[in-house]
Amino acid sequence: AQKITQTQPGMFVQEKEAVTLDCTYDTSDQSYGLFWYKQPSSGEMIFLIYQGSYDEQNATEGRYSLNFQKARKSANLVISASQLGDSAMYFCAMREGHGGYNKLIFGAGTRLAVHP
Amino acid sequence: DAGVIQSPRHEVTEMGQEVTLRCKPISGHDYLFWYRQTMMRGLELLIYFNNNVPIDDSGMPEDRFSAKMPNASFSTLKIQPSEPRDSAVYFCASSLDHQGGEAFFGQGTRLTVV
Secondary structure, three states: OOOEEOOOOEEEEEOOOOEEEOOEEOOOOOOEEEEEEEEOOOOOOEEEEEEEOOOOOOOEEOOEEEEEEOOOOEEEEEEOOOOHHHOEEEEEEEEEEEOOEEEEEEOOOEEEEEEO | OOOOEEEOOEEEEOOOOOEEEEEEOOOOOOEEEEEEEEOOOEEEEEEEEEOOEEEEOOOOOOOOEEEEEEEOOEEEEEEOOOOHHHOEEEEEEEEOOOOOOOOEEOOOEEEEEO
16 A cells, blocks of 8 residues: 555646645554655755654745645645746655654655746 | 765666665664665665664565665665666665654666666
């Protein structure tokens, strides 16, 4: 069963507009962490933002914010004021307990294209 | 710290040959993850270590794949014998030991098996 689901294989947005990338997750743990990573065409994986399951406030990092809805098990990434350099693959990831350890698993990703 | 270092960056090998991918994690990190990325299957977790001990290798696709972490500063992923379907980008990542610790990724090794 998919633990991390990203239902949008591809998205496009006009430069300077906001865009929301969807992510839902499945876990029975009470304590877990959610992450978003960006992978530009050059291939490196870049950490963007983190949300802990007990955090009451939505995480924000510059133009990135995480819309965390715990009851719905969703952790959507919002990018405000899109820039051409935001064109990339975006991965949602979850770190959950695993027998006292923490494994980190990823969704399938969403490819974002920012148009001028 | 220089970050997570993987070598080689690119590897082209013939089917049947042994391939060894190398990873140096960030000093002080307790976790080391190996991932494989393909268009079809996305980013798959192959195996992860905690304090040099393999914790979960359920993602390793076949017995042809093996991974070791002989010390805190070095890990290898070996494929023997390699097959064309092993062609992918292999990432190594390391992190601190807490749930909020983001994983830092190496640049990846692009493996092509012909």
